[in-house]
Amino acid sequence: MPLVYQHNINEATRMGVWRITEPESFFLEKVPIKKDVTHPHKRLQHLAGRYLLPYLFEGFPLHEIQIADTRKPFLEDEQYHFSISHCADYAAAIVSVTDRVGIDIELVKPAIEKVKHKFTTADELAFLNGEYRSFLHQFGLEKKIEQEFLTLIWSAKETMFKWYGEGQMDFRRHMQLNGAVHFSDDEQITLPFLFTKNQMRFLNVQARMFGEFVLAWLHT
Numbered sequence: 518m519p520l521v522y523q524h525n526i527n528e529a530t531r532m533g534v535w536r537i538t539e540p541e542s543f544f545l546e547k548v549p550i551k552k553d554v555t556h557p558h559k560r561l562q563h564l565a566g567r568y569l570l571p572y573l574f575e576g577f578p579l580h581e582i583q584i585a586d587t588r589k590p591f592l593e594d595e596q597y598h599f600s601i602s603h604c605a606d607y608a609a610a611i612v613s614v615t616d617r618v619g620i621d622i623e624l625v626k627p628a629i630e631k632v633k634h635k636f637t638t639a640d641e642l643a644f645l646n647g648e649y650r651s652f653l654h655q656f657g658l659e660k661k662i663e664q665e666f667l668t669l670i671w672s673a674k675e676t677m678f679k680w681y682g683e684g685q686m687d688f689r690r691h692m693q694l695n696g697a698v699h700f701s702d703d704e705q706i707t708l709p710f711l712f713t714k715n716q717m718r719f720l721n722v723q724a725r726m727f728g729e730f731v732l733a734w735l736h737t
């Protein structure tokens with residue numbers, strides 16, 4: 518089944534993840550392609566992301582999507598707020614009738630360690646360097662957990678970037694982890710952030726691990 522995850526957050530807000538196994542023709546039956554995407558896999562990802570929107574809310578008017586100067590897709594009348602992400606063979610989308618939204622899906626990769634200085638603050642790294650690090654080290658889990666944690670932070674910040682939608686953000690200055698990351702029994706992760714670009718907001722980004730993937734989302 519291509520829809521691998523659906524979460525109806527409440528009556529007004531739904532999200533889903535699609536595993537892309539279909540050919541382009543499957544998506545083209547429903548999705549009007551306006552954007553010139555030449556790379557075949559990127560085009561499939563783009564189509565699958567759009568396909569999810571009316572899958573989540575049947576009346577979603579795909580043909581009315583416009584693209585802002587920032588490249589954020591939107592509906593002029595804001596009948597629905599939505600956000601899309603894709604990575605490898607997965608496309609994720611969140612749609613809301615009432616809330617501003619953001620979503621991001623990322624594959625955990627070792628390369629994240631090389632760029633961590635570009636998007637993390639000292640406090641965020643301090644959380645990672647807490648007491649449990651030596652415990653994990655005994656089991657050889659330290660590297661894996663570090664990469665997962667960094668990907669969670671990165672994905673949460675990409676989610677807030679999309680939720681904000683105006684582009685031009687400093688990932689270290691404008692979004693800072695503001696408290697402990699909470700891992701709940703149902704495997705949902707809550708990351709509390711202080712967001713300071715043009716406004717001061719406390720935002721709880723939600724996340725989940727799916728094997729080697731991180732899925733993060735936000736609705737307010």
Ligand SMILES: CC(C)(COP(=O)(O)OP(=O)(O)OC[C@H]1O[C@@H](n2cnc3c(N)ncnc32)[C@H](O)[C@@H]1OP(=O)(O)O)[C@@H](O)C(=O)NCCC(=O)NCCS
Pocket residue numbers: 562563564566587588589590600601602603604620621622635636675678679680682683684686687688689
């Ligand atoms: C726009 C951006 C968030 C997209 O993320 P990505 O990981 O490359 O790609 P994703 O698959 O997750 O998301 C792509 C989707 O995001 C959406 N999108 C693009 N630009 C957007 C924007 N400015 N705001 C909200 N959503 C946007 C689109 O729906 C796009 O998919 P589509 O073209 O098929 O519709 C990313 O390229 C970016 O610019 N990030 C900010 C980088 C930055 O400022 N870094 C500085 C600190 S290191």
